Amino acid sequence: MRNKVSLKDIAQKVGVSTAAVSYALNKEKEGKVSDEMAAKIRATAKELNYQPNQIAKSLKIGRTNTLGLIIADVSNPFFATIARVVEDEAKAHGYTVVFGSSDEKAERSWDLINVLANRQVDGLIIAPSEASEDQILYLKEQKIPFVLIDRYYPDIPSSFVVLDNYKAAYDAVFHLIENGRKRVGMLAYKTNLYHMQERKRGYQEALQAAELPVGKSLLKEVKHDDTKNGVKAAIDAMLASPEGLDALFFATNTLAIHGLKYIDSLNLKVPTDLAIVSFDEGEAFDFYYCPLTHIKQPVDEIGKEAVQLLLDQMSSSNGRIGQIHFEPELIIRQSSGA
Amino acid sequence: MRNKVSLKDIAQKVGVSTAAVSYALNKEKEGKVSDEMAAKIRATAKELNYQPNQIAKSLKIGRTNTLGLIIADVSNPFFATIARVVEDEAKAHGYTVVFGSSDEKAERSWDLINVLANRQVDGLIIAPSEASEDQILYLKEQKIPFVLIDRYYPDIPSSFVVLDNYKAAYDAVFHLIENGRKRVGMLAYKTNLYHMQERKRGYQEALQAAELPVGKSLLKEVKHDDTKNGVKAAIDAMLASPEGLDALFFATNTLAIHGLKYIDSLNLKVPTDLAIVSFDEGEAFDFYYCPLTHIKQPVDEIGKEAVQLLLDQMSSSNGRIGQIHFEPELIIRQSSGA
Structure with a gap:
């Protein structure tokens, strides 16, 4: 250029x-x-x-080929890394990417779709926010090529690249139980989004498989717009439950960061007092005193496949759909007490 | 909507x-x-x-008001946070933001300007990459409103919001010297960009003010596309210098993360073996065993002022220019041995 x-x-x-x-x-x-x-x-x-x-x-005169990317939150390292991978992969195919954060709000996501579609991007990669089914159906009706990442709507046929979130959570919780933990809590977000439902289902079914009680006292949901305080209140409530708490599964990296800071402030030791498994990696965890057992998402592959599926869809005449589920990998380090 | x-x-x-x-x-x-x-x-x-x-x-039919944002690297927490602040501030004024990373490459920055300007964003906020003076001059000639952040070109009059990078580095290095360190190294990026030149100048003048020798053996520059290996080689070289090394000033958060990991791998203790001052905060540092003395940039204010300056410029008929230098704040914790 x-x-x-x-x-x-x-x-x-x-x-x-x-x-x-x-x-x-x-x-x-x-x-x-x-x-x-x-x-x-x-x-x-x-x-x-x-x-x-x-x-x-x-x-x-030069029309640059352009893809739009809508992520939940650019300040979340998981999405920032995905964005970077999508940019690099798109660039390798001659496309420039412009993106924005929905902040998990359907209204902001509409604004971005509006801006990007009106300005004729060639296709969209979207991490859909809650209650944005209308937007996905709209894109389908308008025949605007798109690929969903991280989350999808099972009852709306569309292209997507996601993790097997059920298996990820099941494996994580089962691993804690195998290591002798009997009071395993889960900290999740309060949302109807499918990926979070699947993570909760994985947690619950792992407890059932081990014949441990599945109650509401150890599965806590935090609101997106009040994560820090929500995490504290949830951990306080779990610790106060009559039978106590000996392990904690964090459903996202942001929940883990807030949770670990609070656990440290209570002088609870990982993994002796509390065994921990987290979702996703992050630079923040590299310096944590106890290396974290975590579910590793293939972020590079997710970003690359999303671009590939979108380009395939753009070049096909029949609205071809591709759906990719990645297998999670449980990276076992010291925090789970293994 | x-x-x-x-x-x-x-x-x-x-x-x-x-x-x-x-x-x-x-x-x-x-x-x-x-x-x-x-x-x-x-x-x-x-x-x-x-x-x-x-x-x-x-x-x-609804034309959504749109701003474009070009940052150096979305996977760098400093820029991801700025992006998030710009999105929120723009949203409060009824604007949607779309953005992309230049990856510190002038060519990618051109692509993004091309995409965004062609698609009629109302204005641009840009962290300019090296050798992108042509782009800035082009935007001026085309009368496309823009505000630079983090870096600017002193010989091209334009609106910008930046830190006083000279003072930031001077204060950091002077603080290390005041605490008895005599062999203070600096790890910087190899770039002609003004903000990095200013940080190096601040380092050098703080040494001069303390009548310490200013040589090249303790000021090392790392290439953007080989940060990890570059950091290791630079630290090895500084440690091998005849007079040794007793303190290290990192010119960015990314350099600090790579540097601290390498220092830890060498079993050097902070601050006993090496006193440390870093640039910027980051979640990664929250879990570091020795709380880091660092230069705090007013990220929220930088993002908000950039949006405000851009909106002012867009609504004025005479291409009004606003230039804001923020004062750095040195947050003193344990890593500098104070």
């Missing part, structure tokens, strides 16, 4: 500022540098074969 | 899938549910006052 010789190259060669070069080359503004200097700058530009119009031309 | 009654509300009331509601309300596809059920669904939709065309109408 960019021409080889930049204004800066000319500026450095002549020994003036980049702005001076711009003034000299842009004749309307010629008065801002001396005639002598302007002549010298223009001669240097010619000598270096500077092509000033190339950039503006590509900006005006 | 969204109508109050959704397809899902109707689906739940009737006890069918959302897709069935969509089929029933979309007469072209009526054959997919029974006539009886379709009638029931339509009656329920009417009862609930569902307005199916409202969404599609707003998508087609």
